[in-house]
Amino acid sequence: MQLSAASYEERLTAPRSWWLICFLAGVSLGLILLPLGTLPMLAGLAAGTAVTAVAASSYGSVRIRVVGGHLIAGEAKIPVTALGEPEILDPEEARAWRTYKADPRSFMLLRAYIPRALRIDVTDPDDPTPYVFLSTREPERLAEALRAARSAAADRTGE
Structure with missing residues (x-):
């Protein structure tokens, strides 16, 4: 499908610094779970990073x-x-x-x-x-x- 000359598209993506914040949120959850052991700490790191990354991606997926x-x-x-x-x-x-x-x-x-x-x-x-x-x-x-x-x-x- 070819778009007309009047076509325009922009995705309002989240800034790069937000991805660092997502990782830091995962690190925070990992540190909270550290007293429970290594596996819960790693799971917290992965889950915290993933959940916040999904939230940032969703917020930045809006299009004009x-x-x-x-x-x-x-x-x-x-x-x-x-x-x-x-x-x-x-x-x-x-x-x-x-x-x-x-x-x-x-x-x-x-x-x-x-x-x-x-x-x-x-x-x-x-x-x-x-x-x-x-x-x-x-x-x-x-x-x-x-x-x-x-x-x-x-x-x-x-x-």
Whole structure:
């Protein structure tokens, strides 16, 4: 399957330092179980590392995609025709929109380890969501993909 020019895909993977933390969590569990013997200590090391690694991998497996005229962010699937102009947020402005400027009705796909973001107004009058806030490492590319997908959707509908 060939993706259109408007396609975009990003996985919000956890930073490398989190994998070290996963190992250290395993070491901690191993040390807790050390008084019980060598085998429980090794089992604790393996289990603690594995469980925390699965948690970090799961948290970092969320994807943002623009494909087929839709923005797919995590579990949300929004037609690009229902979205306004994307606004690229620098780290300071993204923090403001995550905190005191945030609207509780908005859809937010946040990852604290990603400092930049994209905010897109929802223009569908039937949708109570005022905007979509997405943490992204490449807000310029995502904004361009959304613009291209919206333009392609408008061309298909003859607007």
